[in-house]
Amino acid sequence: MTVQSESALPATLRAQWPYVPRYANVNGWRMHYIDEGEGDPVVLLHGNPTWGFLYRNMIGPLVNSGRRVIVPDMIGFGLSEKPTREAAHSLDGHTANLTALMRQLDLTRITLVCHDWGGPTGLSFAMSNPARVRALTIMSTWAWPLPPAEFHTRIFPWRMMHAPLVGPYLLGNHRALAGRGVYLSVVNREQFAHAAQGAYEAALPDPATRLLTWVWPRWIPLDENARAYERFRWLEQELSRSKFPTLIIWGREDEVFDATTFSNRFKQLLPHAEGPHLVTGRHFLQEDSGPEIAGLVRSFLKRLDGG
Amino acid sequence: MTEVAVIAKPDLQGKRLSFALAEDCVAHYPEFRDFFVRTFDLDRKGLAEPGFVRAPSGITYALVFIGRSGEPFPSGVEIHAIVDALEPLDGTILDRDLWLILRWMIGGVGAPWTVEDFDRTGRLYRVPTPPPA
Numbered sequence: 001m002t003v004q005s006e007s008a009l010p011a012t013l014r015a016q017w018p019y020v021p022r023y024a025n026v027n028g029w030r031m032h033y034i035d036e037g038e039g040d041p042v043v044l045l046h047g048n049p050t051w052g053f054l055y056r057n058m059i060g061p062l063v064n065s066g067r068r069v070i071v072p073d074m075i076g077f078g079l080s081e082k083p084t085r086e087a088a089h090s091l092d093g094h095t096a097n098l099t100a101l102m103r104q105l106d107l108t109r110i111t112l113v114c115h116d117w118g119g120p121t122g123l124s125f126a127m128s129n130p131a132r133v134r135a136l137t138i139m140s141t142w143a144w145p146l147p148p149a150e151f152h153t154r155i156f157p158w159r160m161m162h163a164p165l166v167g168p169y170l171l172g173n174h175r176a177l178a179g180r181g182v183y184l185s186v187v188n189r190e191q192f193a194h195a196a197q198g199a200y201e202a203a204l205p206d207p208a209t210r211l212l213t214w215v216w217p218r219w220i221p222l223d224e225n226a227r228a229y230e231r232f233r234w235l236e237q238e239l240s241r242s243k244f245p246t247l248i249i250w251g252r253e254d255e256v257f258d259a260t261t262f263s264n265r266f267k268q269l270l271p272h273a274e275g276p277h278l279v280t281g282r283h284f285l286q287e288d289s290g291p292e293i294a295g296l297v298r299s300f301l302k303r304l305d306g307g
Numbered sequence: 308m309t310e311v312a313v314i315a316k317p318d319l320q321g322k323r324l325s326f327a328l329a330e331d332c333v334a335h336y337p338e339f340r341d342f343f344v345r346t347f348d349l350d351r352k353g354l355a356e357p358g359f360v361r362a363p364s365g366i367t368y369a370l371v372f373i374g375r376s377g378e379p380f381p382s383g384v385e386i387h388a389i390v391d392a393l394e395p396l397d398g399t400i401l402d403r404d405l406w407l408i409l410r411w412m413i414g415g416v417g418a419p420w421t422v423e424d425f426d427r428t429g430r431l432y433r434v435p436t437p438p439p440a
Contacts, residue, residue, distance in 0.1 A: 027401075043438060065327070085331060086331035086332055087331065134384075155419055155420060155421075155424050156424040156427050156428060157424075157427070157428045157431050157432075160420070160424050160428040161337070161424060161428055162335075163335070163336060163339065163413075163420070164330050164332065164333045164334075164335050164336060164339040164384075165328060165330045165333070165339070165384070165386075165409055165412060166409055166413075166425070166428075167330075168328055168330055169328060169405055169406070169409055170428065170429070170432060170434065171404070173402070174432060174434045176434070179432075180431075180432050180433055181432070183360035192434075218332065218335050
């Protein structure tokens with residue numbers, strides 16, 4: 001097992017992440033998170049291959065609007081512990097990791113902000129712990145069994161990228177996802193390369209630390225025999241019955257989870273949801289529109305408060 | 308020599324196995340596991356010995372297959388370069404060899420997996436070894 005410390009962050013990027021590092025033991029793993037501000041909690045959940053840094057432009061505005069903002073790094077990413085065996089990772093295990101943190105902090109009235117794998121894990125937490133959750137925000141993710149997008153069925157580049165041995169080589173040795181993969185999935189690539197890419201690469205410095213970047217793609221169900229199929233089927237059913245106030249935000253330029261298909265499917269699942277609000281952004285829309293997304297969440301919560 | 312070739316067990320006297328790459332889940336797409344079983348006669352040989360290939364660089368590699376209770380064999384595989392015991396391995400040559408071994412694997416797995424898609428994926432992510440388009 002390896003533990004990545006925050007000191008690995010390049011000095012030029014540390015100013016963008018001035019938060020006190022906190023750690024919790026979840027299911028035997030060391031999870032890094034930040035906990036800023038006071039008020040009803042807003043929990044910001046990232047996915048593959050990012051970490052809390054993805055939300056750096058949203059934390060301040062949310063704290064300043066009177067919210068307690070908690071941003072965990074998924075086990076295997078960011079400043080959290082990074083298991084070196086594939087068997088350490090499962091969809092249910094990651095949901096249980098989040099559940100452990102939420103219970104240790106004894107959070108209630110949570111607003112979950114879910115992106116990428118923060119969707120299946122965060123929404124599974126919400127459906128199994130409804131008494132702790134107040135509202136949901138959903139961005140560039142999915143919550144149903146088959147397949148999330150046509151993109152995920154293609155051999156080039158998706159299935160090839162994480163194929164046996166190819167995944168460890170391309171995504172591990174050559175950090176294809178943590179480096180160029182994120183770069184390709186933002187709109188303003190020049191700004192991203194200058195201001196953010198180093199933070200994602202620094203958090204996954206060596207091939208072994210990048211394990212989850214090729215393991216998560218393998219958890220996307222492509223047929224009914226897939227190991228996560230039943231969990232996603234359950235999640236879709238539970239979500240369709242849920243009445244949580246929900247905000248849907250999507251990137252106009254999202255090519256992985258295209259806005260027309262995916263935001264509309266969430267809207268069908270959750271007809272009471274607000275949105276979809278479209279912002280500038282590909283899959284990692286927080287990189288291009290963080291302050292705007294924070295504004296949408298702030299307004300959404302203010303309306304919930306009756307303001 | 309331009310191709311990866313399956314070879315018989317080499318003389319390991321004075322050599323070491325230099326770990327290069329590991330895969331915990333070789334059957335994630337079952338046709339990859341089938342390729343290794345077919346190529347190295349694993350249904351018969353089991354854990355008796357690694358598979359051996361020679362890369363175009365001339366370096367020999369051992370493919371060490373891993374078993375896991377409750378799963379078809381092999382569940383995983385490690386690739387080790389066989390090098391002189393006390394000598395370091397050139398990382399650039401290793402990277403090139405790994406690329407060519409994986410390319411050989413993709414070709415052996417067969418349709419719908421193609422070396423063209425493998426090369427395109429490498430170029431998309433700017434891996435230095437794939438041939439230009």
